[in-house]
Amino acid sequence: MINMTNGMFEVVFDKRSGGILAIRNVKDEFEMNWCQGDNVWGTLKDMDLVSCEDSKDGFVSVYSDEKLEVTVRRYFNSRGNFCESYTFKNIIEEDVFVKRGDIGIYATFNDDCLTLEECLQQRCHTHIWCGDNVSYVNALKKGDSPINLGLIVVSGGLSGYSIERNFKHHSNDRGDFILHPTPFSLRNGESYTLAWELFWHTGVEDFYRHCREYLNFVFFEVPQYSVFYGERIIIKAHISREAKEVRIHCDEEYIPYVLEDNIIKIEYLTKRLGEHEFVFYIDDIRTFVKVNCLLPMQSLLGLRANFIVEKQQFHKEGSYLDGAYLIYDNEDKCLYFDALTTDHNASRERLGMGIFLAKYLQLYPDEKIMSSLNKYEIFVKREFFDEKTGAVYDTIRKRNSKIRLYNAPWMATFWMEMFQLKKNDYYLDLMYRTLLYYYQTGGKNFYPNGLPMEESVRLLAENNKKEETLNLLSMYRNHVNVIIKNGLDYPKHEVNFEQTIVTPAVLYLTQMYKLTGEEQYQREAKKHIKILERFNGEQPDYHMHEIPIRHWDDYWFGKRKLLGDTFPHYWSCLSAAAFKHYSDITGDKKYLEKAVKTIRGSLCLFNKDGSASCAYVYPYRINNHRGEFYDEWANDQDFALYFALRLGIFT
Numbered sequence: 287m288i289n290m291t292n293g294m295f296e297v298v299f300d301k302r303s304g305g306i307l308a309i310r311n312v313k314d315e316f317e318m319n320w321c322q323g324d325n326v327w328g329t330l331k332d333m334d335l336v337s338c339e340d341s342k343d344g345f346v347s348v349y350s351d352e353k354l355e356v357t358v359r360r361y362f363n364s365r366g367n368f369c370e371s372y373t374f375k376n377i378i379e380e381d382v383f384v385k386r387g388d389i390g391i392y393a394t395f396n397d398d399c400l401t402l403e404e405c406l407q408q409r410c411h412t413h414i415w416c417g418d419n420v421s422y423v424n425a426l427k428k429g430d431s432p433i434n435l436g437l438i439v440v441s442g443g444l445s446g447y448s449i450e451r452n453f454k455h456h457s458n459d460r461g462d463f464i465l466h467p468t469p470f471s472l473r474n475g476e477s478y479t480l481a482w483e484l485f486w487h488t489g490v491e492d493f494y495r496h497c498r499e500y501l502n503f504v505f506f507e508v509p510q511y512s513v514f515y516g517e518r519i520i521i522k523a524h525i526s527r528e529a530k531e532v533r534i535h536c537d538e539e540y541i542p543y544v545l546e547d548n549i550i551k552i553e554y555l556t557k558r559l560g561e562h563e564f565v566f567y568i569d570d571i572r573t574f575v576k577v578n579c580l581l582p583m584q585s586l587l588g589l590r591a592n593f594i595v596e597k598q599q600f601h602k603e604g605s606y607l608d609g610a611y612l613i614y615d616n617e618d619k620c621l622y623f624d625a626l627t628t629d630h631n632a633s634r635e636r637l638g639m640g641i642f643l644a645k646y647l648q649l650y651p652d653e654k655i656m657s658s659l660n661k662y663e664i665f666v667k668r669e670f671f672d673e674k675t676g677a678v679y680d681t682i683r684k685r686n687s688k689i690r691l692y693n694a695p696w697m698a699t700f701w702m703e704m705f706q707l708k709k710n711d712y713y714l715d716l717m718y719r720t721l722l723y724y725y726q727t728g729g730k731n732f733y734p735n736g737l738p739m740e741e742s743v744r745l746l747a748e749n750n751k752k753e754e755t756l757n758l759l760s761m762y763r764n765h766v767n768v769i770i771k772n773g774l775d776y777p778k779h780e781v782n783f784e785q786t787i788v789t790p791a792v793l794y795l796t797q798m799y800k801l802t803g804e805e806q807y808q809r810e811a812k813k814h815i816k817i818l819e820r821f822n823g824e825q826p827d828y829h830m831h832e833i834p835i836r837h838w839d840d841y842w843f844g845k846r847k848l849l850g851d852t853f854p855h856y857w858s859c860l861s862a863a864a865f866k867h868y869s870d871i872t873g874d875k876k877y878l879e880k881a882v883k884t885i886r887g888s889l890c891l892f893n894k895d896g897s898a899s900c901a902y903v904y905p906y907r908i909n910n911h912r913g914e915f916y917d918e919w920a921n922d923q924d925f926a927l928y929f930a931l932r933l934g935i936f937t
Contacts, residue, residue, distance in 0.1 A: 288301065288340050288345075290340075290344065290345065290360075290362070291312065292362045292366055293312065293366060294311065294312060294313075294366045294367075294486060295309065295310070295311070295312065295362065295366070295368045295484075296308070296309075296310040296311075296312050297309055297310075297360070297368060299338075299340060299345045299360070300326055301338050301340075303326040303329050303335065304328075304329060304335045304337075304338040304347030304348075304349065304358065305326035305327050305328040305329040305347070305392070306321055306326065306327040306328045306360070307321075307326065307327070308320075308321065308322075309321045309327070309368065309435070309484070311433050311435075311486055313433070314433050316407040316408055317408075318396070318407065318408040318409075318410075318427070318433075319396060319408075320395060320396055320410065320425060320435050321393075321394045321395065321396060322394060322396040323392070323394030323396070323461075323462040324394075324450070324452055324462055325392045325394055325450070325462045326392060326394070327392055327393060327394045328347075328358060328360070328370060328391065328392065328393075329349075329391075329392050330349045330356055330372075330389065330390065330391055330392075331389075331390035331391070331392065331464055332351065332390070333349040333350060333351050333354075333356065334349060334350060334351070335347065335348075335349055336348040336349060336350050336355070343361055344359060344360045344361030344362070345358075345359070345360040345361075346358065346359050346360075347360075350377070352378075353376065353377065353378050353382045354374050354375065354376065354377060354382060354384075354389075355374075355375045355377045356372055356373065356374050356375075357372075357373045357375070358370065358371070358372050358373075359371045359373075363483065365483075365485070367483040367484060367485045368483070368484040368485075369481065369482070369483050369484075370481065370482055370484075371441070371479055371480070371481035372391060372467075372479065372480045372481070373477050373478070373479045374389070374467075374470075374472070374477060374478045374479075374480075375472070375475070375476070375477045376472035376473060376474055376475060376476055376477075378474065379474050380474070381471055381472065381473055381474075382471065382472045383469075383471045384467070384469055384470050384471065384472075384478075385469050386445045386446060386466060386468075386469050386906070387445075387446065387448070387466050387906055387907060388466075388469075389466060389467050390448060390464035390465070390466055391464065391465045391466075391467075391480075392462055392463070392464055393423070393437070393447075393463045393464070393465050394462045394463065395410055395412040395423065395425050395435075395463055396408070396409055396410055397409060397410055397411065397412045397425075397459075397460040397463075398455065398458060398459035398460060399428075399458050399459075399781065399782040399783035399784070400455060400458050400459060400782070401782075402776070402778055402782050402783055405428055405429075405782070405783045406427070406428050406429025406774060406817070407427060407428075407429050407431065409427070409428050410425040410426055410427050410428060410434075410435070411425070411426045411427075411428055411820055411821055411823075411835055412425050412460070412463065412835075413425070413426070413823035413824070413825065413830075413835075414447050414463065414465075414825075415823075415825040415826070415827075415830075416444035416445055416446045416447055416465070416466070417443075417444070417573045417574060417825075417826065418443040418444070418445065418468050418572045418573050418574065419439070419442075419443040419468075419502055419570075419571045419572050419573055420439075420443075420502065420503060420504045420571065420573035421438075421439040421443055421444035422436065422437060422438045422439065422497060422503075423435075423436065423437040424436055424490065424493045424823065424824075425437070426489070426490070426820045427820075428783070428817070428820065429774065429817065430813075430816040430817060430820070432488040432489065433486065433488075434486065434487050434488065434489060434493065435484060435485075435486060435487075436484065436485050436486070436487050436493050436496060436497070437482050437483070437484050438482060438483055438485075438496075438497050438500055438503065439480070439481070439482045439502075440481050440482060440483055440500060440502060441479050441480065441481040442467060442468065442478065442479055442480035442481065443467065443468035443480070443572070444465050444466060444467060444468060444480075445466050445467065445468045445469060445906075446466045446905070446906035446914075447463055447464060447465050447466065447905055447906060448463075448464040448466065448905050448906045448907035448908065448913070449461040449462065449463060449464070449837075449850045449851065449905045449907075449908050449909075450462045450464065450908075450909055451849045451850065451908065451909055453849065456838070456849070457780070457781045457784075457837075457838035457841075457842075457849070458781060458782050460835070460837045460851070461837070461849075461850065461908075464907075466906060467480045490824065494824075498524065498526055499526070500526060501526050501527045502526075502571055503526050504523050504524065504525055504526075504566065504568065504571065504573055505523070505524040506521060506522070506523055506524075506575050506826040507521075507522040507523075507524065508520065508521050508522070508575065508577065508826065508831075510577075510882075510883065510886060511576070511577050511578065511826070511827070511828035511831045511832075511883065511886070511887060512577070512578045512579075512580055512828045512883075512886035512887050512889060512890065513556065513577065513578070513579055513580065514579075514580050514581070514582050514583060515556060515559060515579055515580065515581060515582055516556075516582065517556075518553050518554065518555050519552075519553070519554040519555075519556060519562065519564075519577050519579075520551075520552070520553050520554075521551070521552050521554075521564060521575055521577075522549055522550070522551050523549065523550040523551075523566060523568075523575075524548065524549055525548050525549070525550065525568060526548070527548070528548065529545065529548070529550070529568050529569055530569055531567070531568075531569055532545060532550060532566070532567065532568050532569075533566075533567040534550075534552060534564060534565065534566050534567070535564070535565045535567075536554070536562050536563060536564045536565070537558075537562070541554060541564065550566070550568070552564070556579040558579065559579050559580065559581060559894055560578065560579060561576060561577075561578055561579075561828075562576070562577045562578070562579060563575070563576050564576075564577065574826075575826040575827070576826070576827040576828055576829070577828055578828040578890050580886075580889050580890070580892075581894055583930075583936045584650070586889065586892055586927075587646055587650070587927060587931075588650065589892075589894070589895065589896035590642075590892055590896050590898060590924070590927060591642070591643055591646045591650075591652070591655055591896075592654075592655070592896055593895070593896030593897055593898070594611060594639050594642075594643065594658075594896075594924070595643075595654060595655050595658040597614055597621075597896075597897075598611050598612055598613075598614045598621065598639065598920065599611055599612075599658055599661070599662065600612050600621055600623075600632075606669060606682045606683055607623060607632055607665070607669075607682065608661075608665065609661040609662050609664055609665030610623075610632040610636075610662070610665050610669075610682075611632070611636055611639040611640060611662060612632055612636065613630060613636070613919050613920065613921050614897070614919070614920040615845060615918055615919055616897050616899070616918045616919070616920060617845070617918040618918075622919070625681065625682070628680060628681065629842045629843050629921075630843075630921075631680075631681045631682065632665075632669070632670075632681075632682055633669070633670040633679065633680065633681055633682065633693070634680065634681075634690070634692070634693060634922075635696075635843070635921070635922030635925075636921070636922060637666075637693075637696045637697065637700055638696070638922050638923075638924045638925040638928060639662075639924045640659065640662050640663075640666065640700055641696065641699055641700050641703055641924075641925070641928050642924040642925070642927050642928040642931075643655060643658070643659050643662075644659060644700065644703035644704050644706075644707050645703050645707075645928050645931045645932065646927075646931065647659065647707050648703070648706055648707050649931065663704070666697075666700070669682040669683060669684065670682055670684060671697060671720075672684065673716065673719075675719070675723060676694075676716070676719030676720040676721075676722055676723035676724075677723050678693045678694045678697045678720065678723065679693075680693065689727050689728075691724065691727065691728065691729055691732040691734060692734055692735060694720055694721070694723055694724035694727070694729065694734075695721075695724060695729075695734040695735065695736055695737040695738070696735075696736060697720050698717050698720040698721050698724065698737070698738060698742065699736055699737075699738050701713045701714070701716040701717035701720060702714075702717045702738050702741065702742055702745065704716075705717060705745065706745075711749065714745060714746065714749060714751070717742060717745075718742075718746065718751070718754050718758065721742065721758060721761070722761075725761045725765070729765070730761070730764055730765045730768055731768055731777065732777075732779075733769070733776070733777065733779065733786075733787050733790035733791065734790060735786050735789070735790065735857070735860055736860070736925070736929075737790070737793070737794065739762050739793070739794055739797040739798070739801070740797040740800050740801055742758060743755060743758055743759050743762070743801055746758060759801065762794070762798065762801075763798065763802075765794065766794050766795060766798045766807065769790075769791050769794060769795060769810070770795075770806070770810050773813070774813065774814075774817065776788065776791070781838065784836065785818070785821045785834040785835065785836060785857070785860070785861060786857050786860050788814055788817050788818045788821070788864075789818060789860040789861055789863070789864045791811075791814040792811055792814045792815050792818055792864035792867065792868060793860070793863060793864050793867055795807045795808075795810050795811040795814065796808075796811050796864070796867035796868055796870070796871050797867060799811065799871050800867075800870070800871060808871055808872070811868060811871070815864070815865075815868050815877070818834075818861060818864055819865075819880070821834035821835050821861065822834050822835075822861065822880070822884070823835070828886075828887055828890060829853040829854060829887070829890070829902055829904055830853045830854075830904070831883060831887060832880055832883035832884045832887060833853050833854045833858050833884060833887045833888075834858055834861050834884075835851070835853075836851075836852050836853075836855045836857065836858075837849070837850055837851045837852065838852075839852050839855045839857075839900070839901050840852055840900070840901045840903050840917050843900045843901070843917075843919070843921045843922055844900050844901055844903075844917035844918075844919055844921070845917055845918045845919040846903065846911070846915075846917055846918070848903055848908045848909075848911055848913070849908065849909075850903055850904075850905050850908035850909075850913060851903070851904045851905050852901040852902060852903060852904065853902060853904040854887050854888050854890065854891065854901075854902060855888075855900075855901045855902075856888055856891060856900070856901075856922065856923040856924075856925055856926040857925070858884050858885075858887065858888045858926070859884070859885055859888055859925060859926045859928075859929035859930070860929070861880075861881075861884050862880075862881040862882075862884035862885040862888075862929065862933065862935075863881070863929055863932075863933060865877040865878070865880040865881035865884065866878060866881040866933050866935070869881065881933065881935065882935055885926070885929065885930050885933065885935055888926040888930075889926065889927075889930070890902065891916070891923045891926060892923075892926075892927070897920060898920040898923050898924070899916035899917050899918070899919070899920060899923065900917050900919050900920065900921035900922055900923050901916075901917050901923075902915070902916050902917075903915055903916075903917065
């Protein structure tokens with residue numbers, strides 16, 4: 287191992303692999319290593335190391351396979367940034383064509399949560415954008431910090447990224463990232479160079495400020511990356527130099543634009559639904575923006591509600607599952623249930639379908655959907671809810687399996703929405719009983735998803751249930767006091783540290799502030815909102831823009847069972863809810879804008895025929911399995927529609 291340092295970076299070079307073992311900021315008191323994984327940073331997948339040398343100017347490594355020789359140079363430039371260049375040379379007589387995914391460079395950003403104690407200050411969220419000639423990585427420490435790492439491509443381009451996962455870590459390690467160069471071809475002796483610079487920055491705004499200093503960078507400003515049919519797509523491309531030639535295409539159509547003060551502006555009225563890729567050619571720069579066009583909200587909701595009723599409800603008299611809403615396989619056009627795999631059963635997250643329908647019917651009464659929901663209610667009470675005790679079971683037949691604390695708040699939400707639908711105190715009592723059960727079984731120390739704190743207290747008070755109101759408010763206060771006591775020492779849940787461990791802290795602190803007006807709750811919420819927003823990236827793609835990082839859900843809830851990045855996943859809606867509540871109590875409209883973008887971005891999981899997907903798997907490959915697809919299963923994604931309605935963003 288050989289160290290290379292300047293006043294900003296410490297880089298540890300590994301002669302055995304020709305790659306980098308450590309990248310550190312010399313001023314970081316926590317001495318975080320930004321590149322750590324099962325593979326070595328800067329090595330080339332499936333290529334052999336030929337040689338490596340070090341000198342006072344830097345390191346040089348050479349790799350090869352049967353067609354290409356790759357020379358990797360590493361050095362500090364005059365800015366003090368750490369630079370890497372990869373020059374690919376054709377070493378055979380015939381032309382060499384490199385297609386997307388053929389070449390992979392390990393960029394092992396340290397993005398895991400294996401040890402919660404080190405997570406906030408010694409691990410990062412890795413926000414990757416592979417936009418051909420405009421490509422970058424914004425790596426943010428998971429905890430609030432002015433020390434963050436940026437990577438910007440300065441020559442060549444990236445066409446995508448893949449991930450290699452170590453299954454022994456399951457959901458707690460995002461894996462090793464592999465960056466793929468843009469396709470190219472070479473004659474004998476010709477070369478192609480991909481190069482990037484790494485630099486330190488203080489946060490998101492500072493990251494993009496640094497990027498805009500590079501002449502090949504284009505900064506995109508898009509009000510909404512997901513638009514409803516009939517809305518205009520507006521894109522502003524801020525360029526860093528005077529442009530001589532500009533061309534923009536979408537659907538093989540030339541897109542007119544206005545260029546003024548180095549800003550290219552387009553306005554486009556969509557002619558169809560679905561993804562729109564706007565490809566920008568600006569002199570020698572090629573890059574793109576991805577915007578999605580959705581059905582009008584009311585149409586989307588109605589189609590989805592009817593699809594659940596017609597395709598996802600099981601009917602078989604005498605079956606334990608009669609009346610259940612089940613997983614639907616969009617590929618094989620059939621229902622699916624597995625009693626032995628809890629994430630594929632008829633309870634737990636599948637309750638989201640019933641919650642959504644109960645909310646939907648409050649706005650759009652429908653006799654057929656109401657009849658379906660009534661049958662579902664019978665199933666719920668028969669199979670996994672005890673009306674007398676408020677107990678919520680993990681599966682059908684009211685089996686005494688483990689208590690899963692996520693389940694009761696969802697059940698309480700279901701009864702709350704049934705009360706608001708039917709205006710019968712019976713359901714309000716069930717809601718209260720369920721919440722009592724939740725706290726009696728250890729809920730005070732847990733950070734659940736979707737606990738209806740503010741609304742449940744308000745409904746009890748409005749319906750003259752004074753004792754229940756005071757009792758529930760007291761339980762909520764005790765719960766929030768635990769969150770305050772824990773501070774940033776978040777408790778481990780089914781994943782050691784992830785977005786929906788932070789969202790409850792924001793949601794319940796902000797809602798307690800709304801219920802009590804006590805300033806301490808607003809102050810505490812500010813600490814957590816800073817942690818939460820670091821999960822979100824700002825890449826110019828509706829899949830990723832203001833969508834939090836999640837990377838395990840398809841494995842647990844999808845048909846393909848791939849452990850890898852899901853952009854989006856429907857639980858993004860909880861970040862939207864947290865941003866909305868925080869905006870409500872602070873008046874900061876920035877967070878309302880984030881909430882709208884996040885919830886809109888989640889809606890690509892719903893199709894124009896009412897079918898749906900539990901997640902979009904974003905990477906090009908995951909452990910050599912092809913990605914970039916919507917999983918075939920409609921499983922638990924309807925919480926996204928429920929929160930879109932509950933937050934009142936679109937109504």
